[in-house]
Amino acid sequence: MLRLLAFIVGYAFGNVPSGYIMGKLQHVDITKQGSGNIGTTNTLRVLGNLQGALCLISDCLKGVIPALIIGAVAGRYVPDQRALLMFYAAFGAVIGHDFPVTMHFKGGKGIATSLGLFIIAYPVIIPPQIAVFLITVIITRYVSLGSILCAASFPFMAMAAILTGHTAFTMQQAPEIIVLSFVVGGLAVFRHRSNIRRLAAGSENKFSFHHKNKEGK
Numbered sequence: 001m002l003r004l005l006a007f008i009v010g011y012a013f014g015n016v017p018s019g020y021i022m023g024k025l026q027h028v029d030i031t032k033q034g035s036g037n038i039g040t041t042n043t044l045r046v047l048g049n050l051q052g053a054l055c056l057i058s059d060c061l062k063g064v065i066p067a068l069i070i071g072a073v074a075g076r077y078v079p080d081q082r083a084l085l086m087f088y089a090a091f092g093a094v095i096g097h098d099f100p101v102t103m104h105f106k107g108g109k110g111i112a113t114s115l116g117l118f119i120i121a122y123p124v125i126i127p128p129q130i131a132v133f134l135i136t137v138i139i140t141r142y143v144s145l146g147s148i149l150c151a152a153s154f155p156f157m158a159m160a161a162i163l164t165g166h167t168a169f170t171m172q173q174a175p176e177i178i179v180l181s182f183v184v185g186g187l188a189v190f191r192h193r194s195n196i197r198r199l200a201a202g203s204e205n206k207f208s209f210h211h212k213n214k215e216g217k
Helices: 002-015 018-025 042-045 049-077 079-096 111-121 123-140 143-163 176-192 193-201
Strands: none
Touching: 002 049, 002 079, 018 042, 018 049, 042 049, 042 143, 049 079, 049 111, 079 111, 079 176, 111 143, 111 176, 123 143, 143 176, 143 193, 176 193
């Protein structure tokens, strides 16, 4: 029941469509421009660098804020489950971002909100995850490929962090958290399936600081 409650709180926060709201403030419907995605990359390409950066921060906070709220409550009443429940809140935010009821279940791809989950549950893997992303994007200029490789490598990094004692989870909680981490990583890869098809076909758009109102991520 506590897991479900934490998940629901996170899901509610994940339903806030940051990119869509930013577009509406500028009288732009980003679901009808670029790729139609409400995530960071399409927001950047359609609205510009500032809005893209704000969307990244907002979507990341969707994973952090509910986890901190749940953590504060759990720390007082069930301290032994605090880390576990914070994970469920951040996990709920990722699911809410990917499948928001407020947008008819058509959400983003979960990378920025997953970053919020990393901050809460796996801060130790943030540097290598950022390194994977930046190196990939610098070499290939494909943001989507950087995101896909981060998503694919995340559960393995998370498992290593848990098993080596670099997280707040107990070994009893480890199997459950590892399984959910693979769900997060696998879902992010799945949400990038259209990008994977374009990468295979050589038609994926490369990253540019000059935003364009055309199809992207």
